[in-house]
Amino acid sequence: MSAADLTPATRTSEDVRVANTALVLRTLRADGPSSRAVLAASTGLTKGTVGTIVGRLSDLGAVHEDAPGVAQPGPATRGRPSRPVTLEGSPLVGLGIEVNVDYRAAVALDLAGATQLFTEERGAVGGDRVDVTEVDAFVRRCRRRLEADGHRLLGLCLAVPGLVERDRRVVRSAPNLGWHDLDLAAAVTGGVPAGTPVRVDNDANCAARAEAWVGVASGAEHVLYVTGTVGVGGGVVSDGDVVHGLRGFAGEIGHMRLGDSDERCGCGRRGCWESQVGLLAMLRRVGMPHEPDVDPLLVAEQVARRAAVDADVRAGLALLADDLARGCAVLANALDPGTIVLGGYFATLAPWLLPTVRDRLARDVFAGGCAVRTSTLGLRAAATGAAAHVLSDVFDARVPLPAP
Amino acid sequence: MSAADLTPATRTSEDVRVANTALVLRTLRADGPSSRAVLAASTGLTKGTVGTIVGRLSDLGAVHEDAPGVAQPGPATRGRPSRPVTLEGSPLVGLGIEVNVDYRAAVALDLAGATQLFTEERGAVGGDRVDVTEVDAFVRRCRRRLEADGHRLLGLCLAVPGLVERDRRVVRSAPNLGWHDLDLAAAVTGGVPAGTPVRVDNDANCAARAEAWVGVASGAEHVLYVTGTVGVGGGVVSDGDVVHGLRGFAGEIGHMRLGDSDERCGCGRRGCWESQVGLLAMLRRVGMPHEPDVDPLLVAEQVARRAAVDADVRAGLALLADDLARGCAVLANALDPGTIVLGGYFATLAPWLLPTVRDRLARDVFAGGCAVRTSTLGLRAAATGAAAHVLSDVFDARVPLPAP
């Protein structure tokens, strides 16, 4: 029923193969190396089916079998020894690319979750608006590097700071990039092998997915991601999928009006959460000046250094933490995420924020609290999440593996 | 990946049939009566497949064909005339049952969305804790009535005021009913034909689904439902599915701490939204006494009558509306639902609440506002949503149609 379906609505027997192959892949990821017999038992498929599926995966290089004759450690087992199959994803990778005003990053994740590529480029391309052909060229460079290393593309996902249509292809509005109603997916499709799925998603949503996939909340099905930069953004992962909302605005938590403050926000409204916990509000609280054009994370590191020696700075951060916790608690009550991941400058200042946030969440969350973690993905969060988007499409059988 | 999967993980060719049959059903529901040829074109299936699927649906009584020879109105068409197929769901119904302390209700919805049964019983059964065998007996009575009328059960869903495990079968905690760790699904399975799917869900979540299925937000994929009784509850529908959260607490919006109020709440915390917009807070604002044991909706009707003639009451409701809107705006920013449905006593007092709520949402929601509707389902909302749960399982191919 989702408008973002990648596969056509009709089902054929090939979809059965795709779904069962994905099931085997999920099982291998969750349980680690397993023999065909164990796979058959834990998936519910017959031995014969597992045999053919593993055979195809092996042809693709997605799995490999341990050499025969290798004695297993542990107690002696009866019967013919098993030959475990291991998820060896490196030949197949999902490529995630973050596009920002003066920053582009690419991450390739293989099926086993390992990073096979990380590259970044700084500097603006194009004037008022980011040049799409430069993005296309970046995609082509990444593809060439991957193919030179023997990798094969499962799919491509682009993370952009803006609003994406429900078809996950068209950027409706990305003011920072100067893009409006731009079919970004079509613009870069030429740079990848024909048939490769190409998707576009919001950068904060991608970062949320990254945390739930390979980050500090790895494996969690329900995650709330809250990131602080100049603005405050977020992403909601529910049942393993990102919540987009009707128009793709879900996660615009920076403009929730929470307290009784009347502080003016950059968006023109008053009392937005962002005007209390955004970068500018933080600097005001700790009594430090705002220098535009300096990376928010560098600014936060300066503040962290000051906090280590200045009690007034720490007091300012404690007040900030209280407002941060207030918003997190509200969202935790509405969504019961189980885990909240703090990213952006919140992660940099975590030592001075976490205690207060945890205390207040334990007190104010109806479900009985909520784990709070700090992101370690840093700048590569969005690109990593975009790559994870590709992988989740494969593991959840929304996209088939390529033919051998 | 969801823990609530109803179907086994392995896929077979039968799943293909189930999925394509569901696709045909969805198309018939969305587009109305259509010929096989039109169905083939709009679903993407071949004519042959549509023929066999429609044949099976016809055997089940789920669809019927118009009598041949009935001339179609409109311009003369060339070629063999089509024989449109109509969704005639009445033989197949989903049964939803709400269980509350001194109230039980049942609703049966057929595939076409028509209500084929509504019945309610008042009065407590059991002492401190609601007697499960009485619930089972109620299920059996409903089943007998349905079968006597020639209906067949597609599935059963029970809505309870409490927390439900992720398996959608076990009630973890329903304090009002006196239930803890009760396998409610198992307790009533004996009352329905063998093989009938049985599920349990939270009542507010069910009500939210009812609004998105047959209520004022019918057809919406993204809905936020907010209901006011003594407490304040809610439900989030995203991409057509209810968001449950990690522990099933999603939607416990009554205990969000929004403003800077320190009002004590019944839950022991301070500043909860419920303590500002719950029934007791409303009565306080309009200067009317709280009489326990009177149905909140009756109380609200009294208030409505007073509001019509008393400006002070209207002023109190205006203040309430402001706080109601504040919470709705926060949630709309986080989830971008597109539509908010107000239920419970909020619906009763809608004439005095809606203008303020709409104004404030238009101002405070980043996505550019949010439609606000008032529920018309009243007491039968939860049971209707439970029945809709069964139907959505069929239309989304999570549950197969029975064999003829």
Next chain:
DNA sequence: TGACTTAGTTCAAGGGTTGCACCAAACTGG
């Protein structure tokens, strides 16, 4: 009446899984 057009059915072919028979490769016990 006959050509044309559109609706619907029939049927061989192909892809996928199942379940069972069968082969393979170890250990156990005498």
Next chain:
DNA sequence: CCAGTTTGGTGCAACCCTTGAACTAAGTCA
């Protein structure tokens, strides 16, 4: 050392579902 046992893995006929093309059905138009 060799048969017996146990467990891992493959091969194959049967079954289910969709596809696509050929074919039948039932109207309109000239």
